[in-house]
Amino acid sequence: xxxxxxxxxxxxxxxxxxxxxxxxxxxxxxxxxxxxxxxxxxxxxxxxxxxxxxxxxxxxxxxxxxxxxxxxxxxxxxxxxxxxxxxxxxxxxxxxxxxxxxxxxxxxxxxxxxxxxxxxxxxxxxxxxxxxxxxxxxxxxxxxxxxxxxxxxxxxxxxxxxxxxxxxxxxxxxxxxxxxxxxxxxxxxxxxxxxxxxxxxxxxxxxxxxxxxxxxxxxxxxxxxxxxxxxxxxxxxxxxxx
Amino acid sequence: xxxxxxxxxxxxxxxxxxxxxxxxxxxxxxxxxxxxxxxxxxxxxxxxxxxxxxxxxxxxxxxxxxxxxxxxxxxxxxxxxxxxxxxxxxxxxxxxxxxxxxxxxxxxxxxxxxxxxxxxxxxxxxxxxxxxxxxxxxxxxxxxxxxxxxxxxxxxxxxxxxxxxxxxxxxxxxxxxxxxxxxxxxxxxxxxxxxxxxxxxxxxxxxxxxxxxxxxxxxxxxxxxxxxxxxxxxxxxxxxxxxxxxxxxxxxxxxxxxxxxxxx
Numbered sequence: 001x002x003x004x005x006x007x008x009x010x011x012x013x014x015x016x017x018x019x020x021x022x023x024x025x026x027x028x029x030x031x032x033x034x035x036x037x038x039x040x041x042x043x044x045x046x047x048x049x050x051x052x053x054x055x056x057x058x059x060x061x062x063x064x065x066x067x068x069x070x071x072x073x074x075x076x077x078x079x080x081x082x083x084x085x086x087x088x089x090x091x092x093x094x095x096x097x098x099x100x101x102x103x104x105x106x107x108x109x110x111x112x113x114x115x116x117x118x119x120x121x122x123x124x125x126x127x128x129x130x131x132x133x134x135x136x137x138x139x140x141x142x143x144x145x146x147x148x149x150x151x152x153x154x155x156x157x158x159x160x161x162x163x164x165x166x167x168x169x170x171x172x173x174x175x176x177x178x179x180x181x182x183x184x185x186x187x188x189x190x191x192x193x194x195x196x197x198x199x200x201x202x203x204x205x206x207x208x209x210x211x212x213x214x215x216x217x218x219x220x221x222x223x224x225x226x227x228x229x230x231x232x233x234x235x236x237x238x239x240x241x242x
Numbered sequence: 243x244x245x246x247x248x249x250x251x252x253x254x255x256x257x258x259x260x261x262x263x264x265x266x267x268x269x270x271x272x273x274x275x276x277x278x279x280x281x282x283x284x285x286x287x288x289x290x291x292x293x294x295x296x297x298x299x300x301x302x303x304x305x306x307x308x309x310x311x312x313x314x315x316x317x318x319x320x321x322x323x324x325x326x327x328x329x330x331x332x333x334x335x336x337x338x339x340x341x342x343x344x345x346x347x348x349x350x351x352x353x354x355x356x357x358x359x360x361x362x363x364x365x366x367x368x369x370x371x372x373x374x375x376x377x378x379x380x381x382x383x384x385x386x387x388x389x390x391x392x393x394x395x396x397x398x399x400x401x402x403x404x405x406x407x408x409x410x411x412x413x414x415x416x417x418x419x420x421x422x423x424x425x426x427x428x429x430x431x432x433x434x435x436x437x438x439x440x441x442x443x444x445x446x447x448x449x450x451x452x453x454x455x456x457x458x459x460x461x462x463x464x465x466x467x468x469x470x471x472x473x474x475x476x477x478x479x480x481x482x483x484x485x486x487x488x489x490x491x492x493x494x495x496x497x498x499x500x501x502x503x504x505x506x
Contacts, residue, residue: 074346100254103247
């Protein structure tokens, strides 16, 4: 599965947010790195079809998002920055609701997700209301839910924001494992540079523009920098993020 | 075409709405207490002031409580429709609407499922209300309950679609108070829910015409006749056409862009 974005632009009225973005992602762990306001969430809204761009193309393998949106959505799992869980329902009820929206039976859904729930240490929380879960568990639940219909591409918009280190590490490790084991294409949006490893495919987004793309390690070499933090400073001329 | 995914989706949406409903016990309570207060307190006071003469579909003189019961049933449906509108705005604000929009099934189908779920909840509440009102002296022919069911369902669907349309127009949760002032109250009071329209005509001709153009009047009359195993053809056609038109407009005007927020 690959994701191809060609010449994608978007604006909120007169304010341009994304300026002629082009990039290609393939299976594995891909990082979209950029500070707050870089346009990451807008890009996610475009990739998920919530927004429609007037200019540019988005294709998933050979499927054009505009022309075959429903087929694309069937292949896509998403974790949005803002939680989309129903706090008054239990973990299982949230999962089954999502499954039903993808046309899955309860049994099929639970078969698909039970292994993931176990790995994410959520199997014993099925009957708990989401309201009673902490931030880390809620995030893990959203990830499990996004994987329920066995997507080939997984988009995660700042999934570790606001979490403690343990929860963060568990989530990052799990997603990296997933990319290796299942060979799905993962796009991980973040502003936290310590989540980027040298082998990751990196897209550096700033002020709506792609400043650099390629393997993080290679990019550091190309730009003669020691690490991603320096690379970021050099290319964006900012010290805002860490 | 494989209809199984659509069946699972329909069941899932209805189940979710039902689960949310039963967890909000105060919602059911207030849905019932509001019309019961009207029936027991308001109607008792007005009973003396308003004489309701023999009129269709009633074959004899009836009490004022009897007269306003269909209107109060429609009031329950109206409030539930608006509640679903509020819930859509809430889902949009909280982000859970994105989940619905990320479904690979067709959007009109998903929204229709939402409307059916709302209609089922309204029907349930009205059935409970109709059972309770028997104990305060409102008699309805037993078979009338059966013939009322499709009428209540159609009315519920119409008012649910109106709620959906309003949710497209309401940008923020805080604006919902405006719905109360500009939609619920005018719709209810400018209808035949509380008084026959000929009485309204005697009071004010322009108010009478406003009531005549209010589709809620036709909802009330459709149910009034249905409870007596009769069909008010005009009311049925008006409600049916209004349902189709409002549903189409509501579904087509559903804008996903409102759902997503600017972020990082």
